[in-house]
Amino acid sequence: MITSRDDLAAVCTRARQQVAVALDTEFVWERTYYPALGVVQIGLGQDDVHLVDTVALTGDDLAPLAELIADPDTEIVLHDALQDLQILARATGALPRNVFDTQRVAGMVGQTATASLQDLVEWAVGIRLDKGATRTNWLQRPLSDQQVPYAEDDVRYLLDVRDKLVDEAEARGRIAWIDEEMVIYEDEAAYTETDPMDAVDRVKSRGIGKLDPQARAVLRHVSAWREREARRLDRTRRMVLPDDALADIASRRPRSEKDLGRVLTDRQSRRYAESLLEAVRAGEDAPAEPRPRRGRPGPEEERRQAQLNVLQGLVAGQCTTNDVDPQLAATKSQLTALVREGADAEPTGHPVLQGWRRAFIGEALLAFLRGEGSVGLDGRDGWPRSR
Numbered sequence: 001m002i003t004s005r006d007d008l009a010a011v012c013t014r015a016r017q018q019v020a021v022a023l024d025t026e027f028v029w030e031r032t033y034y035p036a037l038g039v040v041q042i043g044l045g046q047d048d049v050h051l052v053d054t055v056a057l058t059g060d061d062l063a064p065l066a067e068l069i070a071d072p073d074t075e076i077v078l079h080d081a082l083q084d085l086q087i088l089a090r091a092t093g094a095l096p097r098n099v100f101d102t103q104r105v106a107g108m109v110g111q112t113a114t115a116s117l118q119d120l121v122e123w124a125v126g127i128r129l130d131k132g133a134t135r136t137n138w139l140q141r142p143l144s145d146q147q148v149p150y151a152e153d154d155v156r157y158l159l160d161v162r163d164k165l166v167d168e169a170e171a172r173g174r175i176a177w178i179d180e181e182m183v184i185y186e187d188e189a190a191y192t193e194t195d196p197m198d199a200v201d202r203v204k205s206r207g208i209g210k211l212d213p214q215a216r217a218v219l220r221h222v223s224a225w226r227e228r229e230a231r232r233l234d235r236t237r238r239m240v241l242p243d244d245a246l247a248d249i250a251s252r253r254p255r256s257e258k259d260l261g262r263v264l265t266d267r268q269s270r271r272y273a274e275s276l277l278e279a280v281r282a283g284e285d286a287p288a289e290p291r292p293r294r295g296r297p298g299p300e301e302e303r304r305q306a307q308l309n310v311l312q313g314l315v316a317g318q319c320t321t322n323d324v325d326p327q328l329a330a331t332k333s334q335l336t337a338l339v340r341e342g343a344d345a346e347p348t349g350h351p352v353l354q355g356w357r358r359a360f361i362g363e364a365l366l367a368f369l370r371g372e373g374s375v376g377l378d379g380r381d382g383w384p385r386s387r
Helices: 005-015 059-069 081-092 102-106 117-125 147-156 158-171 175-186 196-202 206-210 213-233 243-252 266-285 299-320 332-344 355-369
Strands: 020-028 036-045 048-053 075-078 099-101 375-377 384-386
Touching: 005 036, 005 059, 020 081, 020 147, 020 158, 036 081, 036 147, 036 158, 048 147, 059 081, 075 081, 075 158, 081 099, 081 175, 099 102, 099 175, 102 117, 102 158, 102 175, 117 158, 147 158, 158 175, 175 355, 196 213, 206 243, 213 243, 213 266, 243 266, 299 332, 299 355, 299 375, 299 384, 332 355, 355 384
Parallel strands: 020 075, 075 099
Antiparallel strands: 020 036, 036 048, 375 384
């Protein structure tokens, strides 16, 4: 393993002389808010693989790796790139400028956009990877005899997968699609932490359904408090407070440490009372949040659902017959948002109306929403098509 900055610099210098380099990470994510990075793999070829010890090397020691990640002239190849890039950004402070995500590109050439690395390696080079060491302790030293080859294999064939995907994309005239798609990984917003006030969406508890509108506002604020506290302590959300406790606090709306003690342990009450009670008060002062509407959908909702069903059929037909994963072209949530806005939807906020997606399927979706043309089944393959 690479355990010195000088050795890391030597490998990264060689990597930056290549057109492309494979990267991956191994981490532990059990008791912390942030993944604990244990190993970074660098692959320059099948027989040129290096493991970086990110327990021994941290902070400024990783500067050569940061320079590699941020180098616009060297393509960094990853599989299911976003999480690895976010972990690397936190470890090195570097944002990528030239990414190739093998999983995402796979969805453009007849594979699924959720394909595992194991499946893509077998498809590209005919080798089946052993994935037995996935959930092991990557912070332990030394690494086990099982962990080392597992980590190495994650980048050993990645450049071969990349080359196969490029060949398939060229055959379909989709290199421009790849160039356009990979720009998403250069967006700084992807490396910015989410707004704690949205953390309430992660809370799952039976007690939530019974909360009145003001209590729901309290739940939002105490959920945001927990999110900030988990980040500060680098502990899981549940280790700070479980979801049921948040719902109970929102329901009871404690006003003192004594009141809080009816919900939390004595230790939790002493530790969190001041800031948690402040969050409760903020929720009480915030606008009430109405309960979600229940029961049978109204006529407008039923109409939108019918339109959504047709759009999903159109996307499935166009994608499946053209070797594109439908989920890559447009997700259900994206199509739902498009139906809600209707035929006057602007490209901003609607990925299916931007770039390659607009020409591929977006224009047909807008035509349907405008009431232009019609939708029917293709007599050759039975898929829905716009006419």
